[in-house]
Structures are given as structure tokens and as C-alpha cells.
Amino acid sequence: xxxxxxxxxxxxxxxxxxxxxxxxxxxxxxxxxxxxxxxxxxxxxxxxxxxxxxxxxxxxxxxxxxxxxxxxxxxxxxxxxxxxxxxxxxxxxxxxxxxxxxxxxxxxxxxxxxxxxxxxxxxxxxxxxxxxxxxxxxxxxxxxxxxxxxxxxxxxxxxxxxxxxxxxxxxxxxxxxxxxxxxxxxxxxxxxxxxxxxxxxxxxxxxxxxxxxxxxxxxxxxxxxxxxxxxxxxxxxxxxxxxxxxxxxxxxxxxxxxxxxxxxxxxxxxxxxxxxxxxxxxxxxxxxxxxxxxxxxxxxxxxxxxxxxxxxxxxxxxxxx
Amino acid sequence: xxxxxxxxxxxxxxxxxxxxxxxxxxxxxxxxxxxxxxxxxxxxxxxxxxxxxxxxxxxxxxxxxxxxxxxxxxxxxxxxxxxxxxxxxxxxxxxxxxxxxxxxxxxxxxxxxxxxxxxxxxxxxxxxxxxxxxxxxxxxxxxxxxxxxxxxxxxxxxxxxxxxxxxxxxxxxxxxxxxxxxxxxxxxxxxxxxxxxxxxxxxxxxxxxxxxxxxxxxxxxxxxxxxxxxxxxxxxxxxxxxxxxxxxxxxxxxxxxxxxxxxxxxxxxxxxxxxxxxxxxxxxxxxxxxxxxxxxxxxxxxxxxxxxxxxxxxxxxxxxxxxxxxxxxxxxx
Numbered sequence: 001x002x003x004x005x006x007x008x009x010x011x012x013x014x015x016x017x018x019x020x021x022x023x024x025x026x027x028x029x030x031x032x033x034x035x036x037x038x039x040x041x042x043x044x045x046x047x048x049x050x051x052x053x054x055x056x057x058x059x060x061x062x063x064x065x066x067x068x069x070x071x072x073x074x075x076x077x078x079x080x081x082x083x084x085x086x087x088x089x090x091x092x093x094x095x096x097x098x099x100x101x102x103x104x105x106x107x108x109x110x111x112x113x114x115x116x117x118x119x120x121x122x123x124x125x126x127x128x129x130x131x132x133x134x135x136x137x138x139x140x141x142x143x144x145x146x147x148x149x150x151x152x153x154x155x156x157x158x159x160x161x162x163x164x165x166x167x168x169x170x171x172x173x174x175x176x177x178x179x180x181x182x183x184x185x186x187x188x189x190x191x192x193x194x195x196x197x198x199x200x201x202x203x204x205x206x207x208x209x210x211x212x213x214x215x216x217x218x219x220x221x222x223x224x225x226x227x228x229x230x231x232x233x234x235x236x237x238x239x240x241x242x243x244x245x246x247x248x249x250x251x252x253x254x255x256x257x258x259x260x261x262x263x264x265x266x267x268x269x270x271x272x273x274x275x276x277x278x279x280x281x282x283x284x285x286x287x288x289x290x291x292x293x294x295x296x297x298x299x300x301x302x303x304x305x306x307x308x309x310x311x312x313x314x315x316x317x318x319x320x321x
Numbered sequence: 322x323x324x325x326x327x328x329x330x331x332x333x334x335x336x337x338x339x340x341x342x343x344x345x346x347x348x349x350x351x352x353x354x355x356x357x358x359x360x361x362x363x364x365x366x367x368x369x370x371x372x373x374x375x376x377x378x379x380x381x382x383x384x385x386x387x388x389x390x391x392x393x394x395x396x397x398x399x400x401x402x403x404x405x406x407x408x409x410x411x412x413x414x415x416x417x418x419x420x421x422x423x424x425x426x427x428x429x430x431x432x433x434x435x436x437x438x439x440x441x442x443x444x445x446x447x448x449x450x451x452x453x454x455x456x457x458x459x460x461x462x463x464x465x466x467x468x469x470x471x472x473x474x475x476x477x478x479x480x481x482x483x484x485x486x487x488x489x490x491x492x493x494x495x496x497x498x499x500x501x502x503x504x505x506x507x508x509x510x511x512x513x514x515x516x517x518x519x520x521x522x523x524x525x526x527x528x529x530x531x532x533x534x535x536x537x538x539x540x541x542x543x544x545x546x547x548x549x550x551x552x553x554x555x556x557x558x559x560x561x562x563x564x565x566x567x568x569x570x571x572x573x574x575x576x577x578x579x580x581x582x583x584x585x586x587x588x589x590x591x592x593x594x595x596x597x598x599x600x601x602x603x604x605x606x607x608x609x610x611x612x613x614x615x616x617x618x619x620x621x622x623x624x625x626x627x628x629x630x631x632x633x634x635x636x637x638x639x640x641x642x643x644x645x646x647x648x649x650x651x652x653x654x
Contacts, residue, residue, distance in 0.1 A: 044508035045479075152597045182363040183535055187579040187593035194590070209508065212538075216581035216591065239583060253513040255538025257580050259561050262541040269517065270510045273478040 004032035004068075005171060005203050006056070011065035013048075013055045023278045025051040027227035028065070030304070033171070038197065038204040040218030040235065042211055042250075046274055047224040049207045053173045056205075057089045058082065069171075087117060090164040094176035096156035100148040106159050107144035110134065113166040133162040137192060154185035161192065165200070173205045178213065190217055211254050215239050223247050226277055226285040229304055233311040243313040245321065246286045284316070292321050324392075325496055325529045326352040326375070331389035333367075333374050336382055342601050344370045346553040347388070352497065357523070357530040359544035359561075361537065361576070365598060367553040368533045372499050375531075376416055377406050394496065412442045415490035419502035421482035425474040431458075432470025435489055442493055457488040460525075461518060480511035484518065491522060498523075501533045516542060537580055541565060546634070549573050552598050552609035559635030569629075569637035572610045608640065616641055 013026040026048040033039045041049045066073045093099035120126040137158040178186040222232040231244040242248045249268040284297040304314040333345040345367040360368045391398040418424040439450035458466035461484040504512040547564040549557040557570040578592035596613045608621040629642035
């Protein structure tokens with residue numbers, strides 16, 4: 001197997017929420033992301049997928065663990081070295097309304113990373129690069145002097161993508177980049193992301209809760225639940241042959257836009273909601289909602305291990321169910 | 322079929338500083354008793370304005386009814402006074418909204434919010450109302466309802482809050498429930514719970530549902546009939562099977578094709594609809610989908626297509642249905 005571009009090892013991120021309580025948003029996850037692939041990260045709200053994305057680009061300081069990029073653990077880098085690595089780690093955010101400064105023109109927004117890292121010496125070179133970037137994402141020079149409010153949601157997300165591409169990054173964390181957009185516009189943005197990946201050889205971490213879109217865009221998919229990684233496999237494998245009871249329930253809950261399938265489908269109904277991530281109990285995180293739970297699941301946290309080649313899962317009862 | 326709601330040629334506009342926005346342009350559809358009708362479309366297509374028109378929740382001004390009627394159980398709601406409307410709203414027609422956090426009062430106990438409506442609408446005593454509130458929470462499977470009615474909305478999870486919203490809507494035994502994106506803010510596993518709950522209650526109480534959503538999976542799951550809206554107009558409506566299998570309008574086709582299916586080949590590009598919907602300040606003279614349509618013809622630009630009947634239940638508004646456009650249709654698919 002090829003060398004991973006990014007290696008996440010036992011990553012933990014806890015937030016102090018007062019009175020000595022800890023919110024364990026990400027609690028010991030490990031995975032690799034390979035060159036040129038799209039790694040999908042899915043799970044319900046509060047499962048820690050966004051925190052994972054932000055911690056591994058060091059927007060949050062990790063509580064524990066390592067992220068190896070280019071052979072170095074980025075958590076140990078100095079401010080100066082980190083600035084260099086940051087050029088290669090960029091991010092696209094969920095809400096294009098909130099992540100673009102309304103008082104800056106599109107040209108200024110896209111040029112900001114170029115200025116911070118002092119990439120170009122002359123204004124002219126910089127402006128040429130801005131236009132090049134806008135064209136790359138399907139906008140044009142005319143759009144450069146406009147403000148974000150003059151754009152539709154899909155176009156704003158294009159501006160966000162142009163900004164992320166400005167420094168020629170190797171790796172982009174896409175944190176729910178299409179959730180705020182209309183169905184017809186989602187397809188535009190996803191197609192653009194795929195096209196750019198082919199053209200520029202990008203690697204994505206694609207965080208989303210829309211499971212059918214994740215299957216479509218990702219090569220491999222990880223499923224998170226309450227800070228733990230529950231299952232990880234190639235996307236077809238995961239969707240055709242889910243091993244973990246949580247993944248099974250999650251997949252069966254996707255409403256399929258086909259009345260015949262949808263009406264005859266058997267759903268695995270989960271009771272209740274995701275429990276609180278504050279001071280979680282020992283044992284499997286999914287135990288209270290799992291219909292296969294046994295005593296062992298309450299006492300021992302199952303190990304996340306390879307069950308079939310390339311297919312990882314954390315469950316005591318795999319093989320029995 | 323007995324119709325509980327019939328909308329005829331409804332047009333709703335907003336008067337703004339920049340001019341008139343024609344948010345809903347001449348729409349007609351009906352909802353039968355115990356039927357679920359889904360309204361689908363992109364943001365800004367007029368689906369929520371339609372819902373709020375039925376409930377008369379639009380701020381007037383700037384909004385005003387330009388034409389048409391909304392007949393509920395035989396009575397035209399548009400001509401009703403606010404006082405008369407109050408007897409209908411939240412009583413015979415109820416509504417649940419997308420975001421349960423902003424539609425519940427954060428400073429009021431859950432029980433009180435349910436009881437308030439019962440006392441006002443049905444003239445129950447406080448004791449009776451409390452009993453009914455507990456029953457309503459039981460109906461939507463909120464555990465320990467006696468304890469829960471003493472709690473505030475922030476003590477509930479998202480799914481539980483949406484259950485409370487449904488309990489609130491159901492407590493008056495409405496004939497019609499309008500659900501405006503009821504599960505959009507929820508996770509898939511919770512969404513499945515809420516949709517099942519809605520079906521369950523519909524069976525038990527025999528109400529009709531108008532379901533407003535952009536999630537075509539939810540539509541396939543829930544609805545008997547579908548109304549597709551675009552730029553303030555209905556472009557296609559029919560039985561759910563007709564819409565999914567005999568799709569007629571190019572917009573509906575594209576909408577269906579832009580959602581990845583679970584058995585889709587990943588090398589195929591997703592079908593996207595380029596461009597954006599037209600501005601409704603100056604609605605286009607011809608077909609509103611003209612700019613974004615692959616099959617657009619000259620006639621589409623300046624002349625509004627009329628509805629063509631494909632079956633007694635299925636209509637669509639497109640020039641491709643015209644017998645003279647056969648050639649253009651031949652190149653399709």
C-alpha cells in the first residue's frame with residue numbers, strides 16, 4: 001500500500017465544560033488518508049466529526065494524539081513551521097454565508113491567504129492569480145470586485161473553494177460543504193470538487209451527514225459515533241456490507257428517492273437519541289441504542305480493528321450478528 | 322375523493338421597496354381527506370409562502386393576496402377575519418416548523434405551552450388541559466410525560482423537541498397538518514423516528530398532511546401525491562409513483578437526477594442544474610425554467626406553457642408536451 005498523506009493516531013480532543021466535567025468530542029480515533037483520495041467522515045450531529053476535522057488541521061489544540069503529515073507530527077511544530085504546513089492544509093466550511101467576510105470583496109477574500117503567506121511580490125502577479133483561481137471554480141473576473149451578498153449560495157461556496165485553493169494545498173478538509181445548499185446546487189458544487197481533485201491532485205477529508213452524497217464522493221468512509229470511530233471501509237464495501245450495528249441502522253434510515261424501494265424497505269429503528277458526550281461511560285458508546293448489546297459491551301470498550309482486509313470496525317459481536 | 326383543502330388560482334405578492342415580488346403565481350391544487358401531499362422545490366420557489374398563506378401567517382403588508390381562493394372544508398379562508406381565522410389556526414389546521422428550537426418558547430415550560438392552546442381554543446379547565454397535554458406527549462412517545470411537562474425546551478434533545486411540536490399540533494385534533502420541513506434539522510436516525518411517528522398518528526387520527534420538503538427521499542417515503550413548484554408556479558403534479566416513474570417536466574427530471582442514488586456508479590458526474598432560479602421581481606414572461614432547461618425552445622422564452630393532462634391525476638406545464646414539439650422530444654434521452 002502507498003504511503004499515507006496524513007496519518008491520524010489516537011487523536012483526542014476534550015473540552016472542559018466546568019466543574020471538572022469533560023466533553024469528550026473526539027476520543028481516540030486513528031485513520032490514514034492516502035494521496036489523491038477522498039476520505040468521507042459521517043455521523044450524526046454531536047458525534048465529533050467536525051471537531052476531528054478541525055483538530056487534525058490544528059485549528060483546535062489536540063488533547064492527545066498525533067497527526068503525521070510529511071513525516072512530522074504537526075502538533076509539535078513551531079509556529080513558524082506550522083505556517084508552512086498550513087499552506088498545504090486548507091478548509092472549506094459549511095455555511096458560505098458565515099465563512100466569508102461580508103465587508104470584503106471577493107478579490108480580497110481570495111487574495112487574503114496569498115497576502116498572509118506573502119506568496120507574490122507584486123500586486124499584478126497576485127491579481128492575476130486571483131483571476132486564475134476564480135476561473136478555476138467557474139466564476140470570472142467580473143465577480144472579483146463584488147461582495148459576498150451579491151452571490152447565491154452556490155456561488156458563495158465557489159468563492160470559499162477558490163480561497164481554499166489559493167495556496168495550492170495538498171489536502172482540504174471539507175466540513176459539510178454542501179449542507180446549506182439546495183439539492184440542484186449541491187450537485188454543482190460536488191461536481192466541481194471532483195473536477196478539481198482530478199485536475200490538481202487534491203486529497204479531501206469530506207465531512208457530511210448526507211450519507212448518499214458521501215458514498216458518491218468518497219473512496220473510503222469512516223463512521224463516527226460519540227467521539228469513537230465505529231467502522232471504516234471502502235465506500236462500496238461499507239454501504240453493501242456494513243458490519244457495525246450502528247452503521248446498519250444509519251444506512252437503513254436513509255430515505256431513498258424511489259417509492260417502490262422506500263415503501264418495502266425494512267428500517268432498523270433506533271430508539272432514543274445520541275447520549276451526552278460529557279463524561280461518557282466505559283464500554284461501547286452505542287450500547288444504549290444497540291439491540292445486540294450484551295453485558296460485555298457495557299464493561300469493555302471494543303477495540304477498533306481490522307475485521308476483513310481494509311474493513312475496520314469496533315464491535316464485540318461482529319461475526320455473531 | 323373528499324377534499325379537505327382546495328386552492329384555486331392563488332397568487333401572493335410582496336410589496337417591497339424595490340417593487341413587487343410575485344412569490345406565488347397562480348397555483349391550484351387540493352388535498353384529500355387522510356391524504357399526504359408533498360410540496361417540493363428549491364428555496365425561494367414559494368412552497369413556504371403557500372403554507373403560510375393557508376395559515377394566514379404572512380405579514381400583511383408587505384404580503385397580499387392578489388387573486389384566488391383557499392377553500393378549507395368548503396369555506397374560503399382568505400375572506401375570513403383575523404378573529405375567525407384564530408378559530409381555524411392551531412385548531413382545525415396545525416403547523417409544525419423546521420426548527421423546533423426557535424418555534425418553542427424558551428422561557429415557558431413545555432406543559433404550559435400545550436395547555437395554553439387548549440384553554441384558549443377548546444375552553445378546557447386547567448386540570449383537563451393538563452391531562453390532555455400528558456396524553457398528547459404520550460401519543461408522540463415522549464417518555465415520562467408527567468415529569469417532562471414541567472421542563473423547559475432546552476432540556477429536550479432536537480428529536481424530542483420536534484415530538485413536542487407534533488404533540489402541540491396534534492392536541493386539538495386538526496383536520497389538516499402542515500409540516501414545513503419537519504425533519505430537515507434532524508439526524509437521519511431521528512428523522513426516521515419522526516416520519517414513522519407522523520404516519521402513525523395520521524392513521525390513528527385520520528388527518529391530512531401537507532408536507533413541505535426538499536428531500537426527495539422523504540417524499541417517496543411519506544406522500545400520496547406530489548406538487549413540484551418552481552419560481553412560484555406549479556410545474557408538475559401527480560401521484561407519487563407518477564412523479565418518480567413517469568416524470569414529465571424537465572425540472573422534475575433534473576431534480577431527481579441531482580440526488581445520488583445508493584447504487585450509482587461513482588464515475589458518473591452528478592446531473593447538476595446550472596444557473597439559479599429567476600428573480601421574482603420581474604418574473605419571466607415565458608417558462609420560468611427556460612434559462613436552465615436543456616430542451617428549451619424558442620417558444621419557451623416568451624410564451625407560458627399551459628398544463629397538459631397525462632392522466633386524471635398527473636399534469637405538467639411544459640411546451641415539450643405540445644404535439645408540435647415531437648422533434649425536440651425525440652432528441653431527449
